[in-house]
Amino acid sequence: MHLKIRHRTEYRYETPVRYSIQELRLTPPSTAGQHVDKWKISTPIKASSSIDSFGNYCSVFVQESPYTSMMIEAEGEVHTHDAFEFVDDAKAVSPYYLLQQTNLTEPTDEMMDYFAYSLPKNNSVEQVLKLAEAVQGLIVYSPGQTNFATTAAQSFAMKSGVCQDHAHIMLALCRASNIPARYVSGYFFAEESPNLASHAWIDFCSDIKKGIWTSVDITHACLIDARHIRLAIGRDYYSAAPVKGVRSGGGGEELSANISIAQLP
Template sequence: MHLKIRHRTEYRYETPVRYSIQELRLTPPSIAGQQIDKWKVSTPIKASNSIDTFGNICSVFVQESPYTSMMIEAEGELHTQDAFEFVDDAKAASPYYLLQQTNLTELTATMLEYFATNLPTRNSIDQVLSLASAIQDTIIYSPGQTNFATTAAQSFAMKSGVCQDHAHVMLSLCRASQIPARYVIGSFFAEESQNLASHAWIDFCSDVDKGIWISIDIAHACLIDSRHIRVAVGRDYYSAAPVKGVRTGGGGEELSANISIQQPS
């Protein structure tokens, strides 16, 4: 598919922000399944770019002059095709690093007992897909019930959440099964499901020695395809977040985020 994407994030503050540092992961890579034709990230002041531990394109900018609103935009065009297997380059972080739980993925004994019959005994597509189906059946898709700070254990306790929560529960159980797994943040194109424009899924490592990863969308309990636009990977949502930062001042914050995906005529 030929897709045109626009990602806009706007912050407004009660009082002036005196100083802030923002870290962005808003640039999708050209990899298996997607070719970036053109892409631009617009920030209030010039950002410096680097490649992080997971191979993501990371932009950082510092604002030292007071402001009460901030706009960040990313837009461009790309072509996608069906692909669900990815191979790390030689500089990538070791898959073993992705066996570690995080605050967002830490599991409980209750979770482990509940999914005991669904836990994969080896890192095969069939077994991991079976776990994804069990999570999809258990964590009912319910927008507005959770937020970016909700943990896997909290979502499981509520039996509700969104794609981010599905991914965190999946990471938790894969890692508990000694299968390296990482969080993937991106977009999902579906004209009938605009609320899924921003999306999350996971990669699990099917071959540690060769650095081969398989992408699974837990919300749909399927391998990813040409509808998925991959932007960044990490240990969890916070590690791969599209926009995060720290600030001094500002008081209360109002955030408005919007993603549009279209097929150019």
């Protein structure tokens, strides 16, 4: 598919923000399953670019003049095709590092007991997809019930969440089963599901020695395909977030995000 993506994030504040730092992971890589034809990020002031420890494109900008609103836009075109395996390069983070839980993924005893019969015995695609189906079957997709700070344990307790929560629970259970797993942020194209345009899933390491990772969409309990566009990978949402920052001042914050994905001829 040839897809055109536009992602707009707008912040408004009650009082002027005096100082802020924004960190963006809004540039998709050209990798297995996708080729980026063109991509542009627009920020209030010039951003500096780098590659982070996970190999993500990262942009950072600092605002030192007061402001009460801020707009960040990313747009471009990507060609996609079906692919669900990814091979690490020589500089990649060790899969063993991705066995560690984080504050967002730490499982509870209740979670481990509930999924005991679905936990993978090995890192085969069949076993991990069986777990994805169990997570999807329990956690009802319910926008508005959780937010970026909701933990896997909290989502499990509520039995509801969104793709981010599905991913965090899946990471918790894979890592507890001694299978390295990482969070993937990205986009999902489906004309009938515009609320899934911003999406998240996981990679699990299917061959540690060769650094091969297989991508699983827990919300759809399937391997990823040409509908998925990868943005960034990390230990959890926080380390792969498309937009995050810290600020001084501003009072209350109102955030609006709009993502549109269109298929081109």
